[in-house]
Amino acid sequence: MNFKLSTDQLDIKNAVKEWAEKEFTKEIALECDKNEQFPHELHKMAAELGFIGIHFPEKYGGGGFGTLENSLYVEEICQADSGLGIALSLSDLASEVILNNGSEMLKQKCIPRVANGESISAIALTEPEHGSDITKMDTTAVKSGDQWEINGCKTLISNCGIADFYIVLCQTDTTIMPSYRAQSLFLVDADTDGLETTMFKDKLGCRASPTGELSFCNLRVPEENLIGELNKGFYQTMSFFNQSRIEIAAQGVGIAQGAFVRAFYYAKERKTFGKSITEFQAVSHKLADMAxxxxxxxxxxxxxxxxxxxxxxxxxxxxxxKAHAGRVAVEVTDEAIQTLGGAGYLAENEVERFYRDAKITEIYEGTREIQKNTIVRFLLKRGIKN
Ligand SMILES: Cc1cc2nc3c(=O)[nH]c(=O)nc-3n(C[C@H](O)[C@H](O)[C@H](O)COP(=O)(O)OP(=O)(O)OC[C@H]3O[C@@H](n4cnc5c(N)ncnc54)[C@H](O)[C@@H]3O)c2cc1C
Structure with a gap:
């Protein structure tokens, strides 16, 4: 067993860190958070530097690296700033679905443009009546000639309004039971007739990452926009979660580390009762627990x-x-505010934003409770092994 990162991995980590520490200024972070604004300029820079799609194959404009290198990238950007980090890390959201299942035509059409920053991707699973339970979708896709007609509504969709395309989970047959055996994923270009977007405003956190609702009214897509095999959408989505949940875990680790670093240096400098607060065990143990x-x-x-x-x-x-890193992000950012005392409550000291941003890592891509259901389901199936 070797816990050492390779030279390439360390180079990636250091390059991302250096860039993010220089470019993610406090002013930009505060502005994007306050105005709920996606950091388009930083997104372009990240793409030019090869960070977006670092885990995509080189053939499609990616960096040719893997999930671990993508996790290092996501961790570093979220450490530099939770809000900007989340927004950038979600800019290539679910492109893996196309890479893993899509036709060569769809891969060539979508993936290089995401990697070079020209496109932003999104995935639309959640519906008003189906969030944690996506085994049945109210959004339908019905074959009509050589096209599919989509009707329905998706809610709480990241990158809504800025995405160039959406990957949409639809019910393609309402007679097959169980219903998850009759779901398919479709690629819907953002400028397709019949698609309307409505934005959500005033979110608790991840405010630089837009969230909204999509409605599909007699929207038509060609047969070639069906991603992979018909009626395999549920399975493709579950397989995607195995990768995407790691990315969200990396967000959680980065957010926690970012808040911890800020709290640690503050504690070293802050004096009360004539000494550094790190000399009080209540504070120093808090820092140790966070670490x-x-x-x-x-x-x-x-x-x-x-x-x-x-x-x-x-x-x-x-x-x-995902379950552990999400919980850690929430707990550590809470303790970071506590370590700063009243100063921690102010936006200018940043841990306040980290605290608000941490919570989403316990909700999207499956809530904490859904992760625990998955863990136990697999442990029951395969037995407990070390
Ligand atoms: C900012 C943001 C961005 C998002 N981005 C996307 C996106 O890009 N694409 C997308 O498709 N969705 C997205 N979502 C939606 C997100 O994935 C869902 O909110 C999440 O899966 C939970 O679904 P729900 O909100 O319907 O909650 P519900 O399913 O209604 O759950 C409510 C509560 O009940 C619990 N619960 C439900 N079922 C069970 C069970 N079987 N066992 C134990 N507890 C259970 C849940 O854990 C939760 O605590 C986003 C959400 C937010 C807030």
């Missing part, structure tokens, strides 16, 4: 990524990484 939690979440995240990259994808480990 322990982050390290355990990081190890689990890297392990989950390593398993994917080595052809041993383990849905239980991916869910463990």
């Amino acid at each position: 322990i939690k982050i390290e355990s979440a990081r190890l689990l995240t890297y392990k989950a990524a390593w398993l994917v990259d080595n052809g041993q994808t383990d849905p239980a480990i991916s869910s463990m990484a």
Whole structure:
């Protein structure tokens, strides 16, 4: 067993860190958070530097690296700033669905443009009546000649309004039971007639990443926009989650580390009762607990990524990484505010934003409860092994 990152991995980590620390200024972070604005300029820069789609094959304009290198990238940008980091990390959301299942035509059409920053991708699973439970969709796609006609509504969709295309989970047959055996994924270009978007405003956190609702009214897509096999959409989505949950775990690790670093240096400088607050055990143990939690979440995240990259994808480990890193992000950012005292409550001291941003990592791509259901389901199926 070797816990050492390779030279390439360290180079990626350092390059992202150097760039993000220079470009993610406090002013930009505060502005994007306050105005709920996506950081388009930083997105372009990240693409030019080869960070977007670092895990896509080189053939499609990616960096040719794996899930672990993508996790290092996501961790570093989220550490530099939780809000900007989340927004950038979601800019290529679900492109993996096309890479893993799409036709060569769809891959060539979509993936290089996402990697070079010309396109932003999005995935639309959640509906007003179906969030955690996506085994049945109210959004339908019905074959009409050589096209599919889509009707329905998707809600809480990241990159809504800025995405160039959406990957949409539809019910393609309402007679087949169980219903998840009759779902398919379609590529819907953002400028297709029959698509309307409505934005949500005033979110708690991840405010630089737009969220909204999509409605489809007699929207038509050609047969070639069906992603992979008909009626395999549910399975393709579950397989995508095994990868995407690791990315969300990496967001959690980065957010926790970013808040911890800020709290740590503040504590070293802050004096009360004539001495540094790190000399009070109540504070120093808090810092130690934060460091322990982050390290355990990081190890689990890297392990989950390593398993994917080595052809041993383990849905239980991916869910463990997400559930643990999400909880750690929420707990550590809470303690970071506590360490700063009143100063922690002010936007200018940043941990306030990290605290608000952390929560989403326990909700999207499956809530904490859904991760735990997945973990136990797999443990029951395959038995408990070390
Ligand atoms: C900012 C943001 C961005 C998002 N981006 C996207 C996106 O890009 N694409 C997309 O498709 N969706 C997206 N979502 C939606 C997100 O994935 C869902 O909100 C999430 O899956 C939970 O679904 P729900 O909100 O319908 O909650 P519900 O399913 O109604 O759950 C409510 C509560 O009940 C619990 N619960 C439900 N079922 C069970 C169960 N079986 N066992 C135990 N507990 C259970 C849940 O854990 C939760 O605590 C986003 C959400 C947010 C807030």
